Amino acid sequence: MPSDHAPETPAAPSHDPALPETGRPAGELLAELARLREADLPVRGGQVTAYVYDTGREAVHDLAATAYLEMLEVNCLDPTAFPSIVALERQVVAAVASRLGGGSGVFTSGGTESIMLAVKSARDARPVAGKPQIVLPATGHPAFHKAAHYLGMEVVHVPVDASFRADPAATAAAITPRTVLVVASAPSYPHGVMDPVPEIAAVAASAGVPCHVDACVGGWVLPWLRDTGRDVPPFDLSVPGVTSLSCDLHKYGYAPKGASVVLYADESLRRHAYFAAAEWPGYTVINATVQSSKSAGPLGAAWATLNAVGAQGYRELAGNAMEAAERLVAGVAEIPGLRVLGEPVAPLVAVASSEPGLDVFVIADEARSRGWFFQPQLSYAGIPPNLHFTLTGVSDIEPLLSALADSAKAARAAGPPDVPADLVEALAGLDLDSLDDAGFAGLLASVGVDLDGGGQPEMAVVNAILDALPPATREALLIRFLSALYA
Ligand SMILES: Cc1ncc(COP(=O)(O)O)c(C=O)c1O
Incomplete structure (x- = not known):
């Protein structure tokens, strides 16, 4: 017998205003995506000097997209169900390790996840009494602050020297019994400047503390620059005292986003990145990364990109990007009111104003109205505000320099922004x-x-x-x- 509350006829399904009741046609959806993307910055062509990495080789990007699609629906959740991901990851990690001083590693979704895992390994390998600490130069990437925030740790910030390099003496002084990791960048993102890795790693080793080298942005360009004959100081896992290193393939590896490798000198440190959970009645969880279910698309695409570009291709791309950076540094010296901060070892250049009325943020807006995106960086710890340029294989420096010179001229005429x-x-x-x-x-x-x-x-x-x-x-x-x- 029906209860008093039971409806006699099933309720009509409610209509969700945020979802169409019947599926929309593919053509219409793709057209909408294309329309939405019209407001985006261009991802190719070199007029956006941050966020995107363009080889200028259409076939490489097309291949990556096809490989991504091939692996799109494979779930990295279970490497025994999808052995292709193990084969691909082994090859990708081996390629990175063979250029960066050996070790073994994990393929992750990006620099932040690689850093998160390096920090977690360091924390778990060396338990300390009290809140564990990371000693980080002031120019170190915020991913370390994020890792500390997520993992219940503390960042001890160390000032950098006048050329924006980490200071070994200040690093040594910052180490306490609670320090579980010391960090150096190769190079640091804001100014493309290399920290003195051997000295920092030696300081860490003498205190018995692991040392992570953040080569997220530099790891896949510095070794190739060394091949072109440029002087690249030692920075990888072959340096005594370096215990882990992060290298993003979605930066100078030119792979689609979602591709990085964290390498460990010691396999037991690598195992501290892993996580397993059997405390529930469902499938047993075994994860090498923060994410659990995730597409194997980025892995397939990174594998395809690495193999399609090859060593010779990376040498050429790195050489082209660095030549563009060198030309930018020389060109900025010719533009009145502008100066380069520090001495970049990789194709990352920071340009500041040397003239009181010339505001870099106004220059960025002027450049934007001319079709260029120059990334603003705010002042920090005595370092002035500036514009960041990540140069890539496709950077065409002469038009960039004229856009910069024209924008500086217009910014000088406009004056600084009016901020009450x-x-x-x-x-x-x-x-x-x-x-x-x-x-x-x-x-x-x-x-x-x-x-x-x-x-x-x-x-x-x-x-x-x-x-x-x-x-x-x-x-x-x-x-x-x-x-x-x-x-
Ligand atoms: C030196 C360095 N470390 C870490 C990161 C973080 O990488 P992601 O944005 O891939 O998480 C970046 C990004 O630019 C970087 O330059």
Whole structure:
């Protein structure tokens, strides 16, 4: 007998306004994707000097896409179910290890995940009393802060020297009984400058602490640059005291995003990256990475890219990118009011202003209106604000230099952005908890940022405001920006 509450006829299915009731045609969906992408920065062509890596070799990128598709639906969750992933990962890791001083490793989704695993291994291999610490140069990548945040650890920041290089003496002084990892970058991203890896690794080894070399951006360009005859100081696992190293294939390996390798000198350190869980009644979990179920697409594509480009191809690509960087450094010296920060060993160049009225954030906006994206970097720890250029195999430096010179001229004429001091003060003292996402979006609108993408905002004002605030306030505001953006 039906209960009083049972409906006599099944309820009509509810309509979800965010999902079509009947599937939409493929052509329409692909057209919508293409339309959405119109607002994106171009991923090819070299006019975007960050985020993307273009070989200029169409066939390589097409092959990577095909290999990605071939592996797309294979799940890396279970290497016994899909032995192809073991074969591919072994080959990719062996190729990277053979150029970077040996060891064994893990294929991961990117630099951040490689660093997360290196940090986890270091923490678990050497338990300490109290919160474990990572000694990190001020120019070290935020992925270490993220790893510390996720893994219940602490970052001990060490200032860099006047040429933005990690300081071995300051590193030694920062090591405590709670230190589980010391970091050096090869090179650090902001200025392309190489830390003195042998000295830092020696300091770590003498304290009995592991040393990670962050070669995420440099690992797949420095060895090839050495082959071209350039002077590349030692930085890899062959350096005594270096215990792990990260190298991103989705940067100078030119593989599609989702490809990095973390190498360990010692296989037992590598095993500390792994995770297994049998405490439930479902399938037993064995993971070498943070992600569990994940597509083998990036692995297939990275394998295909490595083998299609080959050693000779990487030598040529690295040489071209470094020549572009060298030409940029020389060209900037000819542009009044601009200067290069530090001495880059890899194709990463930071350009600052040397003239009080010439604002780099205005230069970035001017360049954007001319079809170029130059990545703004905020001032930090006494290092001035600047523009970052990651040069790649396709960088065409003469048009880039003229865009930079024209933008600098226009920026000089425009003057620095008008940032009311009371606005900065108000933001610094703002009680963010009292604002919801809509309230925060209203605040952004008042400085010209429309979260629905109406026109290109004047980022110079936003960057100048952020630049005037301390890092902790920048972080709090940016988290609210992200929240409002996705709301
Ligand atoms: C030196 C360095 N380390 C780590 C990372 C983080 O890499 P990902 O963005 O792949 O997580 C980057 C990214 O640019 C980097 O340059």
